[in-house]
Amino acid sequence: MPVSSPAQVRQEARLLFRRHRGALSIALSVHVLAAAAGLAGPFLLGRMIDGVIEGTTTTRIDVLAAALAGFIIVQALLTRVATKRSLVLGERVFAELRESFIARVLHLPLSTVERAGTGDLVARTTGDIDALSRTVRFAVPEILVAVVTTVLTLTAAAITGPLVAAGAIVGAPLLIAGTRWYLNRARAGYLWERASYATLNGTVTETVDGARTVEALGLAGVRVTRIDDDLRETFAAERRTLFLRSVWFPTAEMAYALPVVATLAWGAWLASAGHATVGQVTAVVLYMVQIVDPVDRLVSWLDELQVGLSSFARVVGIGNVQPDRYPTGAEPDGEDIRADDVRYAYVKGQDVLHGVSLDLAHGERLAMVGPSGAGKSTLGRLLAGIHPPRTGRVDVGGVPLVDLEVDQLRREVVLVTQEHHVFVGTLRDNLALAAPNASDDELRHALAAVDAIELADALPEGLATVVGSGGHPVGPAFAQQIALARIVLADPHTLVLDEATSLLDPRAARHLERSLSAVLHGRTVIAIAHRLHTAHDADRVAVVEDGRIAELGSHDELVAEGGAYAALWESWHGTPAQPADAR
Incomplete structure (x- = not known):
């Protein structure tokens, strides 16, 4: 998945701040007033x-002391107001970012999602969003406040004692x-770190999801080695960013400690030479001590900002995915559905479909069979409009599927x-995703069509069960039956x-398919x-081998030919292949 360039990140940030310019201006103004009130102390x-x-x-000293106490109280009140406004603004901006990100994810081309896999997308949705949340809510406001406080403090020091402030x-x-030195290296380091997290997350997720397959095929050692390799990559990325921080933080701390010592020594000489008063030296030195806190916060949050900007680049990068x-x-x-000389490749230069052509009349039932990896699922996705073909075209009613809006x-x-996937919510909510205005009777009819009405009625609250x-x-x-019921409600042709029906046992799957046949009547399937009984019931059977349709015809025709399909039928059925009417 793409990552945005620094220029794109800056442009997105400018647009974001522009939309919240009023609230940001108010929050900064209150922070400026709070910082200004704090400057009265040293003076x-x-x-x-x-x-x-x-x-x-x-009496005059008492007045000055009372004024000092008053400014401290005013600063505390203004700081509270400013902090609250900053946090509210941060929450509002982050909510907008999250909504924008989800909208972009939901509009991603399905072909892109499938090629990218779960690791990268899950990492952006979770880890990157969490990192961005911390940056928007805390890092950005803290940095802005620290910059304002630093500038005001230096200005106050220069006004109070120009020579001492030098x-x-x-x-x-x-x-x-x-x-x-740090900023020139931080972006690449943190992008590497976030990418390594995504890779590790994907590997672990795939291993957990495929645990049974890993165990059945004895692949535990292979998967452990893969995870160890990903961990080493993640460790190397973490070590790189830690090295950057270990150099920059001590350097920064020394940089803002030096002015305190230098100002005190320089001010002492100026006072002894009569070029400054003791009060001026005291005030400026206190300003230098006071400036340590905002500069320290600036340094700390600037590092956090690099993490957030890296995550922001990955989040915004979703929008760089080109439509398919x-x-x-x-x-x-x-x-009618028609595929004409269709070719497709997941990896450039390595086609998995090689010039497939196929015509399907409305209402026809076609079964696609063949060995694993032959290209059946890929061809199915092209016929459903999930993937656009690399060359050739797939049409419905003479219009290429890629020329249709997704909703259409x-x-x-x-x-x-x-x-x-079963979404969090009631059973009614899950079914109504396909038909928001459907009545309970229509939902129950859909469940009955997929043999799930008894299961639904057995739930504690029926359709209202969460x-x-x-x-x-x-x-x-x-x-899986819920997913099929959604299709009944969606009513595509x-x-x-x-x-x-792979997750049902063979007998239940067979019964369900027979029940569905009434619902599917008149549709192209x-x-x-x-399971070759599906092919037996179909109008035609397409045998897919090596990305091509090797055989095409009815069950009886292909059995009579004695080719690849006949061999599959004999192997699956356990009896010599023969036409259905001969049995």
Whole structure:
């Protein structure tokens, strides 16, 4: 998945701040007032010291002390207001970022999502969003406040004692050099770190999801080695960013400690030579001590900002994914599906489909069979409009599927796979995703069509039962039936079923398919199956081998030919292949 360039990140940040310019201006203004109130302390203390040396009356000293206490109270109140406004603004901006990110993710081309895998997308949705949350809510406000406080403090020091304040510049060269060294390396380091997290996350997720396969094939050692390699990569990335921090932090701390020492020594000489008063020296030195805190916060949060900017680049990078379809607004003239000389490659230069052509009349049932890795699922995804072909075209009613809006496409063709998801919410909510205005009777009819009405009625609250994560447990078979019920409600004219009943036992799957046949009557059905009874019931069977359609015909025709399909049928059925009417 792409990562945005620094220029794109800056542009996105400018647009974001521009949309919240008013609230940001108010928050910064209050912070400026709070910082200005805090500057009164050193100045008043300096005046009090000069007053004592000059023999000023105690009344004047008391007035200065009372003013100092008043400014401290005002600063505390303003700081509270400013902090609250900053946090509210941060929450609002972060909410907007999260909504924008989710909208971009939901509009990603499905082909891109499938190629990218789960690791990178999950890492951006979780780790990067969390890092960005901390940056928006805390780092950005803290940095802005620290910059304002630093500038105001230096200004106050220069006004109070211009000659004494000159000692503050000794730390600037070291701070500037160290910060430039760090910033030139930080972006690449943190992008490497975030990418390594994504890779590790993907490896662990795949291993957990495929635990049974790993155990059955004895791949535990291979997966452990893969995870160890990813851990080493992550460790190397972490060590790189830690090295950057270990150089920059001490350098920065030395840079803002030097002005305190230099100002005190330089101010002592100026006072002894009569070029400055003791009060001026005291005030400026206190300003230098006071400036340590905002500069320290600036350094600390600037590092956090690098993490956030790296995550922001990955989050914004989602928007750089190019669309895989360009809707023209054309309306299909009919419901026939046609693939013409279709080729497709997941990796450039390595086609998995080689010039496949196929015509499907409306209402026809086609079964696709063949060995694993032959290209059946890939062809099914092209026929469902998930992937655009590399060359050739797939049409519905004479219009290329990639020329249709996604919403329109899903009214024409729907893909049903063995992968499914039960969302958090009621069973009614899960079913209504396909038909928001459907009545309970329509939902129950859809459940009955997929043999799930008894399971639904057995739930504690029927359709109102909360399912999904944290809700009433739903088994894999029932979850798959829920997915099929959604298809009944969506009512497309063409269905691509990619092992859609694989999680049911063979007898239940057979019963469900027979029940579905009434619902699927009059629709075009493309069934990708390993259970050959599906092929037996189909109007035609396509045998896919090595990315090509090797055989195409009815069950009886292919059995009579004695080719690859006949061999598959004999192997699966356990009896010599023969036409259905001969048995």
